[in-house]
Amino acid sequence: MKDFMDKVLEKYPAKTFKSRKEHIVIKKASEAPQKIIANTRTIPGMITNRGCCYAGCKGVVLGPIKDMIHIVHGPIGCSYYTWGTRRNKAKTQPGGQNYIEYCFSTDMQESDIIFGGEKKLRAAITEAVEIFNPKAITISATCPVGLIGDDINAVAVWAEKTYGIQVLSFNCEGYKGVSQSAGHHIANNNLMRSVIGTGTKVPTKKHSINMLGEYNIGGDGWEVARILKKVGYDIVCVMTGDGSYEEIKNAHTAQLNLVQCHRSINYIAEMMEVKYGIPWIKVNFIGATGTTQTLRDIALYFGEPELIEKTEQIIAEEIAEIEGQMQYYKTRLEGKTACLYVGGSRSHHYQTLLRELGVETVVSGYEFAHRDDYEGREVIPSIKLDADSKNIEHLTVEKDEKKYRMILSPEKYEELAKIIPLAKYDGLIKDENEGTIIIDDINHYETEEIIKKLKPDMFFSGIKDKYVVQKMGVMSRQLHSYDYSGPYAGYKGAVIFARDITSGVHTPAWRYVTAPWKVEPLLEGKVVGGDE
C-alpha cells in the first residue's frame, strides 16, 4: 500500500510532493503513535473539497439556530449558498420564530466596497427588526468585509443599544484559517462569550444534559433526543441543530455535555468545563454499538443504579426492534469495502456502523480536522499553530464564581475517567484496521487513483465527489447531506443508513452500465474505470 501511495505522489511537482506526503498515513499498529499533518493550508490548484471559514461559522454552527436572524454581510453568493443547502432541520416551537427557510444578506454592491458597507448593514438590521422583530441577530462577515475595514463589531454594539436585542458579530471572513475549521472556532468563541450562561433558568432537573456538535442533519438530533428522553434525560440545549437562542443561553444549567462532533464544538465543551464546571464526554450516536456504548457511558456518569437499569432496558428494547433488519442488511453487505471522506468527524463515527454491517473501511480522512481528531486529544500540547491559523482568536475563560458548580468531585472525576471518555477523544487512527490509508485534505487526483487501485464497493463523501465516484462505477453516498434521506443517527437511523446503502449497492442500474453488444464482461458493483 505504501508503494502504491508513493507512486501516486510521484506525479506531483516537488513542492507539492513534499507537502502532500505528510498528510498521508498508512495505519501500522507497530508504529503507534502515528503522526499526520493536518489543518495546514490548501495547496492551490489541487481540487480540494474544502470550504471556508464563513461556511464553518455561519453555515455550520450559527445557521441552525432557528430563532435568530443570521445576516450575512457581503455580496449575495455567501448567503445564497447557505440557504437550505445543509439539512439542519428545525421545527417551529409554539409561539416561537423559525427563520430556517429564509436567507438574509446585505447584498453588498460596488459602492459598498468603495465607500464601506457599515451604513447598509445598519439599515439591514433596522429593516430586519421592523419586519420580523427577532429575539436576536447574528452578523457574519465575508471575504471583502475584512479587507475594506467594515467594523461589524461596532455595528453590533450600536444595534444592541438601539434595538435592545442581542446582536452578535462574527469576523469569519472566508480567507481566515485554512478551512471551515477556523469558522467553528470563531463561532464557538462568541457563543461562549456572549450567549451561553446569560439565561435565567435555575438548574433544577436531575440528569440534565446538552448535546454539543449535533446539527440535526436529516433529523439526527431528533432521533438521538428520542432515545435520551426515553431513558429520562432532560435535554437543556442542542448546539445547534434545531437549536434555539433561549435554550443556548441556559446551556450552563446542564450537568453534562455530550460532544458528538469533536472538531466543531470542543472549544465550547472545554470552556464550559472551566467556566461552569460542566464535564463533557465524547459520544457517538452513529450505529447501534456506538449508541449503546454512549448510553452506558452517560448512565455511568450519573451513576444511579435505577438509571443504569433503565438504560439497559431501553438498549434491549431498541436493539430488539432493529436487530432483524440489521441482520438482513448485513447479509447483503458483508465483506464489502468502503472509503470515507467527510468533513471533520463523520469519517470516524460511521466506521462503527459500517463494521456492524460487515463493511470494512479501507481509506478514511477528513477535510479539515486537526491532529487531535486523527491522533487523539493527547497530542494537543504538541500541536503548533502555523502562520495561517495563528490569527484565529483563542478565547480564555475563567471560573464563573456565581454559576460554577462542582458536579463531580475530583476523586469521582478521576475514577470515572478510567471507564468513560471524560474530556477524552482518542481520534480516528487508533480505531483503524492495519493497513488502512488515512488521508488528510484528499484531492480529486488522489481520490481517482485510490478508487482505481482499491476498487471499493462504496465511497462516502460529499456532493462534489458523488458523481465522479458514481461515474467510476462505485456506489457513492453523501455523508454530509445523507442524499436527502435520514436520520442516520441512533438506532432507527442505523437501519435507514443500512437500507440506503444496500439499495445503492444493489440497485439494478449497475447491471446496465455496459451495453449488451460490448464484448467486455462486467462485474456487478465493481465497474471501476481507468487503466487497471
Next chain:
Amino acid sequence: MLDLTTKKIVERKALRINPAKTCQPIGAMYAALGVHACLPHSHGSQGCCSYHRMQLTRHFKEPVMATTSAFTEGASVFGGGSNMKTAVKNIFELYAPDIIAVHTTCLSETIGDDLKTMISQVQPDVPEGKYVIHANTPSYAGSHVTGFSSMVKAFVSYLSVNSGTKSNRINVIPGWVEPGDMKEIKRILSLMEIDNILFPDTSGVLDAPMTGTFEMYPEGGTKIEDIIDAGNSKLTLALGTYTSEAAAIELEKKCKVPMKTLGIPIGIEATDRLISELATLTHKAVPSSIEVERGQLVDLMLDSQAYFSGKKVAIYGDPDTVLGLVEFVISLGMIPKFVISGTPGDTFARQINAVLAENEITDAVVKGSADLFELHQLMKNEPVDLLMGNTHGKFIARAEDVPFVRVGFPILDRYAHQYFPIVGYTGAIRLIEMMSNVILDKIDRTCAEEDFELVM
C-alpha cells in the same frame, strides 16, 4: 411554510431576503464548462469554488470540476500571485486541461489582483499549445448572469482571431440555458443546414453518459479551435441581451464579425424570430420538419387554451429567460402579473414592459433587483394561478398552494431537466405540458369529488 413573511410590504433598501440571483463566479464557471477540455479556476479563497461546484453539481447531478487559488489571509493582504502560479503548475501537471479559464471573486477583486499581469507571469508554466485566460467577475456587481456573460466574452477576447479568410459559418451564443437547450438549438441549425459555431456549449459535458469511466473532460464543449475560428464567421447571433450580447459585441470589435441580438428562443414568437432570421441570413427555405413542429405547437396551444386563458402568472429568474417566458405566457392568453429578477439593470424592466405594452397588459408588477420575499408578499396581496421559476420557489408554491413549474437555474430538487429543452417549438411544447400538468393536477387534487373529471 414561510410563516414569517408578512402580507404588509415594508420597503427595503438594505436587507436582501431570499434572493432571486446569486453571484458572478458561478456563471463564469458554468460558461467555462461549455468549452471542451477546459478547467474553470476560481481565483479567491476556496469556499467560493466549493460552493459553486456544489450548486452546479446539485443542479445537473453531474461532476463539476474546478480548481481554486485557495487564498489564505496572507495572500489576501499581499496578493494572490504566488497562489496563482502554484495553481497553474499543479493544474497542468495533474489535470492536463487544454485551457484554464480563470475567474475572480469578491476577494481578489477587492484587493485588486491584476489578473492580466499574473497570467503573463505564469506563461513559463503553460505547456505548448495550452491556454490560460481570465474574466473579472466581482461578486458585488451584477449577478451570476453577469459572470456568465463576462466569461463568454473572455473566451472571445483571448482566443478569437480574424485570420482574413471568411468562413461560411455563423456564430451562435445561446445564453445561459441548459445542455438540452443547446442541443435543441444545434438541432434547429442542422435542420436548416446552417454551418455554425455554438459557444459555450455544455451539452455532452453536463449531461454526460454513464460508461463506467470518469472523464475529467467529457466529449462535449465547444472546441478551442472553433472559438478561435469564430473570428472568421460571417455573423454572430447573440441569444439574450444579458447573457450573450457582450461576447458578440467583443467579436465584432475584435474581429469585425457583424452581430445581431435576439432573445433566447423561448416560446412561439421568439422562436419565429430566430427561424426567420436564420432563413433570411442564409437565404434558405425553412424545412418542412420545422414547420411541422411549429404547427404542432400551435395545435397544442389551441387544444389547451381553456386552461390558460386569463390565468395570472408570477415569473421570476434570470432576465433573458424571464423575458422569453413572459412573451410565451402572453401568447397562451395568460397574464404575467408579477415579473421579478434578482439581476440588477434597467434593461430587464424596459424589455419586459415593452412586451407588456405591446400586448396591452397594464397592471403587471415588473421588478429587477428584487427578491423572492417581495414576490411572495405580492402574491399574498394578489394571488396568482401559476408560479414559474427555479427551485427556491417551491416554498412559496407550497405556502400559497400555487401550481409551480420549475424553470431556470437552479433546479435542485428534480431529475432529468437538463436533457430536455425549453427553447424552440419543441421546448415550447414541453413548457405547455409542464404548465398544464401542474394546473390540472391542482384541479384534480382540490375539486369536489362530484366534480372530479375523467377527461380534461
